[in-house]
Amino acid sequence: MSSGPTPPQGSQKPQVQALNCPKCGAAITLRALGQAVSVVCESCHSILDAKDPKLQILQTFEQITSAERPLIPLGTRGKIRGTDYEVIGFERRTINVDDIPYHWNEYVLFNPYKGFRYLTEYNGHWNDVVICKELPMVDPRFSIPLEANYLGEVYKHFQTANANADFVLGEFPWEVRAGEQAHVTDYVHPPRVLSSERMSKEVTWSIGEYVYGKDVWSAFRLPGDPPQANGVYENEPSPFSANITAVWFAFAALTIGLLAMMIGFDLPSSSEPVFRATYQLNRVAANGEPSFVTDTFQLEGRTSNVEVTTSASVTNDWIYLNYALINQDSGEAWDFGREVSFYSGYDSDGSWSEGSRRDTVVVPTVPPGQYYLRIEPESDPRHSNIAYSVEVRRNVPVITFYGIGFLALLLPAVLITWRSVSFERSRWSESDHPPSPIIETESDE
Amino acid sequence: MTQRIATCPNCGAKIIFKWSSSVQTVCEYCKSVLVRTDVDLKKVGQVADLPPDISPIQLNTEGNYRNNAFVVIGRIIYQYDQGGWNEWHLMMNDGTSGWLSDAQEEYAVSFPVVGPATGTAISSTAGQKLPAESQLQIGQTYSWNGATYTVSVITQAHFRGVEGELPFQYWNKDDVTFADLRSSSRKFATLDYSDTEPVLYLGDLVEFEDLKLKNLRQFEGWS
Numbered sequence: 001m002s003s004g005p006t007p008p009q010g011s012q013k014p015q016v017q018a019l020n021c022p023k024c025g026a027a028i029t030l031r032a033l034g035q036a037v038s039v040v041c042e043s044c045h046s047i048l049d050a051k052d053p054k055l056q057i058l059q060t061f062e063q064i065t066s067a068e069r070p071l072i073p074l075g076t077r078g079k080i081r082g083t084d085y086e087v088i089g090f091e092r093r094t095i096n097v098d099d100i101p102y103h104w105n106e107y108v109l110f111n112p113y114k115g116f117r118y119l120t121e122y123n124g125h126w127n128d129v130v131i132c133k134e135l136p137m138v139d140p141r142f143s144i145p146l147e148a149n150y151l152g153e154v155y156k157h158f159q160t161a162n163a164n165a166d167f168v169l170g171e172f173p174w175e176v177r178a179g180e181q182a183h184v185t186d187y188v189h190p191p192r193v194l195s196s197e198r199m200s201k202e203v204t205w206s207i208g209e210y211v212y213g214k215d216v217w218s219a220f221r222l223p224g225d226p227p228q229a230n231g232v233y234e235n236e237p238s239p240f241s242a243n244i245t246a247v248w249f250a251f252a253a254l255t256i257g258l259l260a261m262m263i264g265f266d267l268p269s270s271s272e273p274v275f276r277a278t279y280q281l282n283r284v285a286a287n288g289e290p291s292f293v294t295d296t297f298q299l300e301g302r303t304s305n306v307e308v309t310t311s312a313s314v315t316n317d318w319i320y321l322n323y324a325l326i327n328q329d330s331g332e333a334w335d336f337g338r339e340v341s342f343y344s345g346y347d348s349d350g351s352w353s354e355g356s357r358r359d360t361v362v363v364p365t366v367p368p369g370q371y372y373l374r375i376e377p378e379s380d381p382r383h384s385n386i387a388y389s390v391e392v393r394r395n396v397p398v399i400t401f402y403g404i405g406f407l408a409l410l411l412p413a414v415l416i417t418w419r420s421v422s423f424e425r426s427r428w429s430e431s432d433h434p435p436s437p438i439i440e441t442e443s444d445e
Numbered sequence: 446m447t448q449r450i451a452t453c454p455n456c457g458a459k460i461i462f463k464w465s466s467s468v469q470t471v472c473e474y475c476k477s478v479l480v481r482t483d484v485d486l487k488k489v490g491q492v493a494d495l496p497p498d499i500s501p502i503q504l505n506t507e508g509n510y511r512n513n514a515f516v517v518i519g520r521i522i523y524q525y526d527q528g529g530w531n532e533w534h535l536m537m538n539d540g541t542s543g544w545l546s547d548a549q550e551e552y553a554v555s556f557p558v559v560g561p562a563t564g565t566a567i568s569s570t571a572g573q574k575l576p577a578e579s580q581l582q583i584g585q586t587y588s589w590n591g592a593t594y595t596v597s598v599i600t601q602a603h604f605r606g607v608e609g610e611l612p613f614q615y616w617n618k619d620d621v622t623f624a625d626l627r628s629s630s631r632k633f634a635t636l637d638y639s640d641t642e643p644v645l646y647l648g649d650l651v652e653f654e655d656l657k658l659k660n661l662r663q664f665e666g667w668s
Contacts, residue, residue, distance in 0.1 A: 175526065252478065
């Protein structure tokens with residue numbers, strides 16, 4: 001493509017204009033190179049027509065408090081998403097919820113090629129905001145729709161309120177007025193917030209993304225530290241939500257691992273008893289020392305547990321057995337006493353029963369070797385004979401071990417889920433849709 | 446039509462047309478508004494002093510829209526309550542012409558909706574009548590070429606001047622109404638009420654960097 005002769009349009013290069021306020025005479029700096037519509041005198045706070053070369057006064061307003069200073073001074077430049085922007089305007093806006101005023105601050109940013117951009121700040125929470133190019137979709141049947149759809153994502157209604165601009169400074173790409181009201185609705189999809197602002201008939205949609213104060217500070221190379229962020233902000237990304245799925249996936253994977261361990265290590269070995277015998281406690285004959293020793297049996301494999309099961313056909317009776325598991329070679333012994341008792345009957349509440357005819361005990365960490373049991377049974381001497389049997393199993397699955405493992409895995413998952421839920425609850429507690437309390441509190445009404 | 450190279454009937458300066466279909470141009474030297482006839486150029490008006498430039502775009506800025514290179518060859522300048530606003534006339538590489546609008550550095554590229562047979566701008570598509578200016582309402586939706594557009598802004602603009610080559614005569618205007626329509630995508634529409642019959646422009650809202658613009662204005666202190 002050919003380009004013709006360069007027109008003699010001259011050397012007038014746009015640059016920062018220096019003018020004076022028609023009200024107080026203070027220097028007015030126009031930073032937006034003619035793109036701004038209004039400019040507010042930083043000295044006397046007159047709102048001036050930035051399009052008028054004579055800077056006609058549009059409005060004067062009393063400064064509420066001299067403490068109202070932008071955290072990022074006008075004229076500061078910073079890099080946002082790779083582009084330099086200059087802070088050219090500042091306004092403080094207020095909404096009233098239940099007669100409590102909430103303030104937030106908006107900074108107007110400008111780049112002569114890319115145009116305008118905004119930074120908002122509330123309680124140390126920042127958002128990087130641009131005007132939407134695509135129109136969000138809301139259900140037109142509702143005056144305040146519960147959700148909005150933007151670029152294929154659903155944003156949930158957070159709050160609708162009337163925002164009042166109560167303090168303005170610098171330049172604005174619209175005709176700004178102190179005291180001007182806008183009907184503002186926020187929809188959130190953390191970390192983004194979709195806002196509609198209605199002034200008279202026009203609706204402006206903007207899309208903001210949560211920014212951490214420290215990133216704003218480094219982008220604008222500001223001294224000191226950003227103000228502490230208080231509470232949970234409407235579109236603040238939850239530090240937990242990303243982890244929830246991951247932690248439950250890990251939980252599921254590790255639980256499967258645990259089950260595999262259980263099946264792989266313990267189930268095959270817990271099959272057949274290594275020793276089984278049935279005895280008779282003859283109480284009439286049992287005078288003196290009733291103890292006896294069993295035949296020997298082999299405990300194989302690595303050092304592991306041993307399960308001893310005692311079964312006795314007792315009814316409204318008991319039997320007590322003093323056991324010693326003894327290693328034939330080393331003489332090392334494990335002593336333990338077990339009781340088997342079972343009672344049942346009828347009373348005014350119907351039938352009842354207590355105890356069990358079967359008792360199981362696990363002796364941990366028994367090395368392999370040749371073993372035998374020494375058994376000393378005791379019972380109520382007034383009763384007749386009791387038959388009982390003893391079974392010894394090697395290397396049984398200890399459910400408690402797996403139970404503890406399972407709980408250890410479950411705990412972080414539950415904890416993170418709980419923290420995430422409480423994060424979301426404190427987010428939504430500030431909205432038009434506060435969550436109902438988890439524990440119903442008694443009301444005096 | 447007049448040759449590609451002609452002489453200004455007012456001051457005698459050389460006039461070079463970049464686009465063969467240009468109907469109007471402005472003499473760079475004496476600011477006469479010139480209209481092409483079958484034989485020569487006719488002076489129809491005079492451009493008053495233009496407002497100070499605020500756009501990063503200028504005549505001869507080059508760029509690219511959907512893999513179709515373009516060069517800026519003219520513009521119409523309007524004023525509205527938010528300041529100045531430009532409609533830059535683009536000569537596309539494929540010989541058609543388009544528009545790049547730039548209002549407070551919100552950029553949109555659009556093309557007049559063209560009738561299949563005539564190849565010229567028409568005022569309505571396939572039997573569908575465009576809304577009259579008096580019918581315009583914010584929030585009203587229309588469907589063109591399969592997309593739904595919602596009226597977002599109705600702008601009362603004031604014609605402020607022209608520069609360079611245009612595809613039609615456009616110089617003795619005063620107040621003009623425009624309606625901007627947006628969609629749930631980047632698709633964008635403008636209804637132009639500067640003539641008796643409305644004209645529909647369809648296009649896209651674009652990011653500055655996506656246009657890959659060259660020959661931009663330089664702003665002191667900014668790169």
